[in-house]
Amino acid sequence: MQTPLFFLHRIVQCYAGRTVLNIDELAIARGEILAVVGPSGAGKSTLLRLLNFLESPTSGVIQFGGQPYGAAYPAPLTVRRQIATVFQRPALLTASVYDNVNYGLRLRGQSPQKKDKQNAVYQALTQVGLIDLAQQPARTLSGGEMQRAALARVLVLQPAVLLLDEPTANLDPHNVALIESIVTELNQRQGVTVVLVTHNVFQARRLAQRAALLLGGQIVEVADKETFFGDPRDPRTQAFIKGDMVY
């Protein structure tokens, strides 16, 4: 692997003295889709918050594009703005769906003309199938619609890195397929690096080129898709992908 986009070195994250994440080493390559699977409470969302530089780790260093960041030198805004997250529980602003999707652009001073029906905001809304709800207050959206709005509001930003935390948890099969095709296309056409957190082993297998198992804050195994799902080295990975793991 050439210089990875992300390189985590001895990352430890503690909350109130409890170690929640303890990753000795993890590299994420530019342009790959890495799936992170693991049981509830394993630290998957915590890992994504660190990758988006929303929290500083208790100790350790995260290199992004070769630059090291840590507790003593947090990542600047210009770095954070290249990375976007679709959160597990999306929270939207008390505003219309359109304004929510436009929000990130507005922060960057790139808000398009609302009259232009072809603008980036309308395009993103069309992509996720929410164009008819553009003017609706965001608080009236259903769970699945909210999740798609949360995807649309990061798609407009054209991030280099997309972090997805259970992005299809609230969706019906049709919309799962829609989101999966959007993610695949972003990755293949625009080379967007994707970290996909999911409980769904089948989804991980469909989308990712590599997969990692996180257990109790530690990475048990990380391997390319064929090895991870076909011939995993660790018995805990075998148990997890067979669905034998008891939580």
Added chain:
Amino acid sequence: MNTGDIGYDLAALLEVILLSMQVSGIALLISALIGIPLGAVMGLTRFWGRRLLVVIVYTGMGLPPVVVGLFVYLMLSRSGPLGALNWPWLPALFTPAAMIVAQIIIATPLVAGFTMAAVMGVNPELRQQIEALGATPFQRTLTILTEARMGVIVAIVAGFGGIISEVGAVMLVGGNIDHKTRVLTTAIVLETRKGDFSLAIALGVVLLMLAFISNLFMMQLQGDLQ
């Protein structure tokens, strides 16, 4: 209404109403300019001395106006610590400016305290997601204040209520001088003392109307923003 019947001419009444609105309006504006950012910072950031500041603000929310009046009186009086400095921009006692200073001290903690509670009530996950979308600390604060707008308006209403109706501070530092520092509340006190209860009641009704109309306006604002 022919106010002449109750021994108070309309011009004098208007003068008193106008001064009340001016003093409390300016004091409220300045309190909002200080209190809203202060409340937002106290609610959204962690810094050294924050807890102490919160305790001070909470205490300030319950300050008896007359104590504030006494404090400002002592500070501004010629023999007081600030009066002795003879700074030209410092307001003199028994002027509207001195009354404004006292009312700022009363209203600012109210505005700051309620604003802090309002921004802290905004979903912490939303706060984090705003940051994740690339907001600068300033943009994030503005967005959270917008999310908390209902509470921020309540903060302003509380600040206004605290000063338009107070009498202790304006009486002490203003002195209830006719045509100069007489406001509605001090006029009510004066007329009551003189035994002119009907005029005192009329002035009280005017004061209530004023508060009612102001709050109606704020409610309108709340509705617009929703």
